[in-house]
Amino acid sequence: MQIADKKIVLIHYTLKNLDDEVMDSSEGAEPLAYLHGTGSIVPGLEKELVGKKAGDKVNVEVSPEEGYGELNPELIQEVDRAAFEGVDNIEVGMRFMAQTAWGQQPVVVTAITDETVIVDGNHPLADQTLKFDVEVVEVRDATEEELSHGHAHGEGGHHH
Numbered sequence: 001m002q003i004a005d006k007k008i009v010l011i012h013y014t015l016k017n018l019d020d021e022v023m024d025s026s027e028g029a030e031p032l033a034y035l036h037g038t039g040s041i042v043p044g045l046e047k048e049l050v051g052k053k054a055g056d057k058v059n060v061e062v063s064p065e066e067g068y069g070e071l072n073p074e075l076i077q078e079v080d081r082a083a084f085e086g087v088d089n090i091e092v093g094m095r096f097m098a099q100t101a102w103g104q105q106p107v108v109v110t111a112i113t114d115e116t117v118i119v120d121g122n123h124p125l126a127d128q129t130l131k132f133d134v135e136v137v138e139v140r141d142a143t144e145e146e147l148s149h150g151h152a153h154g155e156g157g158h159h160h
Contacts, residue, residue, distance in 0.1 A: 001053060001054075001139045001140065001141075002050075002051050002052065002053050002139065003036055003049045003050055003051060003052045003053070003136065003139050004036065004037070004050060004051075005036055005037030006035070006036070006037060006141070006142050006147060007035075007036045007037075007139050007140065007141060007142060008033060008034070008035060008036075008138075008139070008140050008141070008142045008146060008152045009033070009034055009035075009036050009049065009136065009138070009139050009152075010031040010032065010033045010136075010137040010138040010139075010152075011026070011031055011032050011034075011049075011134050011135065011136055011137060012026045012027070012031045012032075012134070012135045012137055013025065013026050013032060013132055013133065013134045013135075014026075014027065014132070014133045015130055015131070015132055016130075016131040016132075016133070017128055017129075017130070017131070018128075018129050018131065020131070023125065023130075031137045031138075033152035033154070034151070034152055035142055035146060035147070035150060035151050035152050036049070036050075038150055038151070040151065042062055042066065042067045042068065042130070043066045043067075044060065044062030044063060044066030044067055044130075045060055045062055045130075045132050045134070047066070048060040048062075049134070049136070052136050052139075053136060053139055054136050054137060054138050054139055055135075055136065056135070056136045057133075057134065057135045057136075058132075058133075058134050058136075059131070059132070059133050059134075060131070060132045060134065061129060061130070061131050061132075062129065062130040062131075062132065063129055064126065064127050064128060064129060067125065067128065067129070067130045068123040068124075068125040068126045068127075068128070068130075069122075069123065069126050069127075070126065070127050071122055071126050071127035072121075072122055072126070075105075075107075075120060075121035075122045076110070076118065076119070076120045076121070076122070077107075077118070077119055077121070078116045078117075078118050079098075079116060079117050079118075079119055080115065080116060080117075081112075081114075081115055081116055081117055083117070084096075084117060090109060090112055090117055091109065091112075092109050092110060092111065092112060093108065093109060094108070094109045095107070095108050095109075096108075096109070096119070098119065098121065100121075105121045106121065107119035107120060107121045108120050108124070
C-alpha cells in the first residue's frame, strides 16, 4: 500500500539541521503515526512521502517555507515585566503561553531587562532548512473513527 491522503502512516525519522546536528528523532521509541493529508507533519516532508510504501527509506531536505515557516518578526515582542505577575524568577529560555488576538500562543523568553521581557512566538525551527531521514514502517487505511477525529489512533498515535 502506498502513502496517500486518508492513509495512516508510521515512520521512524531523524531530523537534523544543516550542520547535521540531530534536532529530533524517533530512534529507540515507537514510530510516529500520522494521518496523511491533514497537515500533521511539515508540508515539505508530507509531499515527499506520497507514493512511498513500507520499507522505503528517504532523505528529504525541507525549506523553511515548507517546514516551520520563515521567521516572523511580528511574533517577537517586548512585554512589560508586570505581565509576568506571579513569576518570581524569569529566565531566558523559559516558555509561557501568551494570550493573543488569535488565541493562546506559546512563546519563549529570549532577553530580559529590568522593566521588560522579550518573547518570541516563532516555532523554534522557524527559518531553518530541515533534513529528514525517514523509514516508512507501515501504511494502512484509516478507520472511520480516525478520519472523523483527524488523527491516527493506536501505536504511535493518539490514545483516547
